Amino acid sequence: MKKKKVAFYTLGCKVNFCETEALQTLFEKAGYSVTDFDRPADVYVINTCTVTGISDHKSRKAIRRARRRAPGAIIVATGCYAQGFPDEVEAMEQVDLVVGTHGRENLPQLVAELEQDRSPRQLVRPYGDSCTFEMLPPGRRRGRTRGFLKIQEGCNQGCTYCIVPAVRGPLRSLPPEEAVARAQAMVESGYREIVLTGIHLGLYGAELEGVTLAVLLEELERIPGLLRLRLSSIEPSDITGELVERIIASEKICPHLHIPLQSGDGEILSMMNRPYTPEEYLYLVRWLRSMKSDLAISTDVMVGFPGEREENHRRSLAFVRSVNFSRLHVFAYSPRPGTPAAEFPGQVERAVKERRSREMIELGKKMAASFRRKFIGSRQEVLIEKVSGQDSQFFGEGFTPHYLRTRVSLDGRGRGWTGKAVEVIIEGEEGEFLRGVPLRQT
8 A cells, every 4th residue: 555645844942853853753763755845745743943033934834735746635833833823823824733742642643633533623732730751753864974862841931022931941851861762762773973952951951860961972882883962052041060070071062052041132132131241241152162272163143122222232242242252143122912022112123133143143153263263273073964966066064073074085985875974174164164275974
């Protein structure tokens, strides 16, 4: 009998992408084959995002696109937009099933029930204090060298602009023994690098006795065959001496931390309810660099928060410039219904936000280029993720431990390089890539 096909579309953060891979595995175990989203399928699963109004719009657009592609298919909307605004998603005539950000372990069975009765269903459940970690199967994709492992869920920080606590629920962690088992399975399936993800990753283990992120990292480092561990994002207040000592002492944990800033202006940080000042953030960065001078530090910066005057924006620009990040992710403030900031006075005009975004993005490009160029002439290890080229000209693409995308000139064959860790000499740069020549492979 011909296998049914399922297609996925993912918006938003690394946690969403990690969950999509898990849902793919869930459907494969149920007998489906995974196909591209732009191809005909029997089921389309859209993993939505609601971090901004643009994310909502993109989520709705993907849902409509799936229906146009296959008028008779079952359309499933899941993820943060579905969790936060279930009635709005259910009202879309294209949607057959709405589920949120938890309780998806039986999703293929729910789809099977819909095949018998095509009455649209909305099954989003509100979060309670007693909810547990969603135990989806670990996602494993063939040919991938870098995989994501979700180990933490939920957030309690209460930033005034953020809807995430409402759509992700309370803090909860994947038990450490399960995290290690899943990481081992990922390595056995071919992954060389594992990226640990979570909504509030630094609070991993907060509700478990004697468990911290640093303790888990030490356990994961012992896995044979694992080349690298990387942290996806960690809040400034969660960076402890124990964690830094673990990172510095490790040969597997990548020297790259993504530490969200959001604004370099103290007045705006206070209105955001962020639990630090610019001075405290700068002290943290200087401490980290005193421990490891070449540490890559990337960040998120928001522009156009309600009440942000031009002088606030200028102070934020100056602060970001003084920190000299390795990479900058810039986004404009977007009001989220139900959050305090959506009701704040002084909402910034769209044109002003767009101009401030361009200025911050341009600064980010300059800092990224400056950081990249520090590595020209050095030896770096590049984990090859894909190979392109033809005849005798092949190039491998991958990342260094500092999360620098690098293009490597390979010898006259294109096969067998994916998944290899190649030591290279960095000779220069090509656009946003570094350019390297291999010395050896492991």
